Amino acid sequence: MRTNSVNVVRIPTNGPGDVSGLLSLIQQGKIDPRSIVAILGKTEGNGGVNDFTREYAVSALSAALAPYVDLPSQRVEQRIAFVMSGGTEGVLSPHLTVFTRDDVSDRGSEVISGKRLSIGMAHTRDFLPEEIGRDAQIRETAKAVAAAMAQAAIVDPQDVHFVQIKCPLLTSDRIEAAMARGNETATNSAYGSMAYSRGASALGVAVALGEIEGEIEDKDVLRRFDLFSSVASTSAGIELMHNVVIVLGNSASSAAPFAIGHAVMRDAIDSAAVIDALKSVGLHTEHDSKPSTAARELVNIFAKAEAAPSGCIRGFRHVMLEDTDISSTRHARAAVGGLIGGLSGTGAVYVSGGAEHQGPSGGGPVAVIARLSDDQSD
Structure with missing residues (x-):
């Protein structure tokens, strides 16, 4: 008995207030706005206290979705979980990841x-x-x-x-x-x-x-x-x-038709953990000679990043904590974003800075969502 089905869509944005991609998919009938349960986004602010791109993005999304869910915009946040993460340093690309959920009846003889x-x-x-x-x-x-x-x-x-x-x-x-x-x-x-x-x-x-x-x-x-x-x-x-x-x-x-897996990065250059996370859902890196499992497609990668509090990464000193021009979280997002982007082949990944108690000190979790074929069995 399957009780629900989740869909995940990654949508690029041209700015924190850009809802055109989402609205286009709604108008094409590819997203039912009433089934949206969560939206995670990366915005191009500084990720600090005064990063108002996060609030701006949520306000724009709430206003855009309000007519579709029959709620005033200020109440849309009570229905949909919005999480905006500021900071798209380096190769990271601003985007939204939209999650929808529908109840499904017994699939009968269909085997999943x-x-x-x-x-x-x-x-x-x-x-x-x-x-x-x-x-x-x-x-x-x-x-x-x-x-x-x-x-x-x-x-x-x-x-x-x-x-x-x-x-x-x-x-x-x-x-x-x-x-x-x-x-x-x-x-x-x-x-x-x-x-x-x-x-x-x-x-x-x-x-x-x-x-x-x-x-x-x-x-x-x-x-x-x-x-x-x-x-x-x-x-x-x-x-x-x-x-x-x-x-x-x-x-x-x-x-x-999706699965999620994860691994834990022990530091900001732990490529092996990223590869393990990809493999956990049947995917491989951009440069791996072994192809990904048939009919599996990367949807998005979610990771944490932080400058190692010890001031060293694998025995070598880093200066991310000593830079008074750029905060360490921005350095870390850029570093981890570049690593993941190079392995996955895209900068449109969700990398969030500040990993206190999120994975081992200096590291952090990395999770991967993959789309499976409709009849894919595990």
Whole structure:
């Protein structure tokens, strides 16, 4: 009994407000806007606190989709999970990845073997500024991950291959509001708060999936880097005060013609992990003499990137953390984006910077979605 089917479409954009590609597919009948459940995007901002391309993109998408879902634009975000990641340095290309989901009835005599791509979404409650980067964010994120897994009909945590989270950050106003209540925030730095929020959110994923044993304390965030999730990808933004959680994995309840797999990069130049992730869904690199499994096509690659906190990569010093002109997250996105682009043959991949507690220190998860033939069995 297959209960749902997921479709995934990657759409290039000409700017953060460009919705023409999405609208064209809707008008051609290739995307049913009422079935859209999530949109992940890469925008060409700086990826920092003042990157308003993320909010601009969400606003443009909400306004464009509102007439199709019979909701005012300000309420579209309650129906569709939007995650915009700023920063398309180097060869990275701005684009959207649109996920749709439809319920399907029993396929009867049709045989679909193996587990297929499934998606689930959940939202945490809004956080107080003083809760960002702390236990409350970890606990609430873990609850949301469990809820999203249930929605996706994913039972085994091993079938979860990527958990994308959009989380909040601190601003001077939010810090002052906490102080007015007599509370201190995890940090007084708006930019620094992005790391705290990303890290706590990632630890919440690790808790939910059983990747960490024992209790996690506030002091572990951004300190115990031996604690991490191998599938979490978290991105902080100014446009919200809660966590948006998107779980991607494979489920026996899905009839989707897609599959997802992942691997874990141990550092920013770990090409072997990218190759392993591609192979996990039957794909091979641009230059591999062995062809990809018949009728399998790359849809997109999702990865995390960060400048190794140790200041070294495989024994050699890097200066990403010491550049006062360009932030280390921008360096890391460019480096990992170039590596993945060279192996996959496209720069239209989703690479997000800042991998605190997302994979081993200096590394991060890399997930691949592939389209299978309609009758492909695993």
